[in-house]
Amino acid sequence: MLKRKICVVVTARPSYSRIKTALTAIKNHPKLELQLVIAGSALLGRYGNAVDVIEKDGFKINEKVFMVLEGENPTAMAKTTGLGVMELANVFYNLKPDAVITIADRFETIATSIAAAYQNIPLIHIQGGEVTGNIDEKVRHANTKLADIHLVASEDAKKRVIKLGENPGYVINTGCPSIDLAKEIKEKPLLDFNPVEKYGGVGTSLEWKKEGYIVVMQHPVTTEYKAAKEDVLKTLHAVAELGIPTFWFWPNVDAGSDGTSSGIRQFREINKPQNIHFFKNMEPHDFLTLLVNSKCLIGNSSVGIRECSYLGVPVVNLGSRQNRRERGDNVLDVDYDKEIIKEAILTQINNKNISSSTIYGDGNSGEKIADVLAEIPLLFHKTITY
Missing domain, CATH: 3.40.50.2000 (Glycogen Phosphorylase B;)
Incomplete structure (x- = not known):
């Protein structure tokens, strides 16, 4: 039986904790093959060398993409994203994944979405539909519109993605894998x-x-x-x-x-x-x-x-x-x-009135994500229906 090749792109330190348990579940799933690409600041020592932690956790890295431009200003962000599109386009061309996963809302994640969508590769967006500040707000919703499948982390996020015109059958609340670690x-x-x-x-x-x-x-x-x-x-x-x-x-x-x-x-x-x-x-x-x-x-x-x-x-x-x-x-x-x-x-x-919340999941998101990826029909085109 041919396994579905799921390519996950991790571009920064926080993105790894947002996807770690899903990576493990994909790797261990009998119907899936994990392709892991590490890019952006996740490769840089001054931001903590997240890649070392990823390798220490036992994950095989298929490709590393160096794409961060010095400057740490809006122009450098734009150019970093452009470099990401160019480099990731080649990575996807060579790996030939059945689907690509882009994570959340960091500015450079849209490079993953563009490189996959423009090559007719089914795009899966993790944690769409949430509201936040700065450029992340625009990037998250742009990723949603480029994506074909949406694995969201809360019920409010699910409603928001559907309101954006996405097919409800392809918007699934799996919760956030980071809550698995928290559990x-x-x-x-x-x-x-x-x-x-x-x-x-x-x-x-x-x-x-x-x-x-x-x-x-x-x-x-x-x-x-x-x-x-x-x-x-x-x-x-x-x-x-x-x-x-x-x-x-x-x-x-x-x-x-x-x-x-x-x-x-x-x-x-x-x-x-x-x-x-x-x-x-x-x-x-x-x-x-x-x-x-x-x-x-x-x-x-x-x-x-x-x-x-x-x-x-x-x-x-x-x-x-x-x-x-x-x-x-x-x-x-x-x-x-x-x-x-x-x-x-x-x-x-001194606040004694804080309770635990399951807004973003109950601690079993990684397994839910892998199970969805194994069975959901993969598609790479869509048309707004409203």
């Missing part, structure tokens, strides 16, 4: 490693075991990229003044990430904070274990909206990056203001 962590939440000893990073040793700790993950907003440095400095001052042991993670490769990065470096050199330790990356399992044992997550990462809602971790969500995204009762939204951020962190640390 594993929730069942075994023991923090059995020392983050500093295992991952190194930069900063002082923290008394995190005795005092507890918070986690910060703040990315630039591509439509507000000029404010990235100013925004991160406000958060840095707030966290430093509180004095709570803090694990801080490096930003994604988006327009403005040079501003975020330079803000961190400048603050580190001038203020020499004694309560903050900085990391580039962690394995998904370790990162979620760190989160579930934390007092609070601060920043604007979607992990606060998705995994933390399931884990019941308090979140202080900053700014507009997750604008209007469906969320649980674990999230407190605030603007970039040092005193407001400090107050919000203290509020969330």
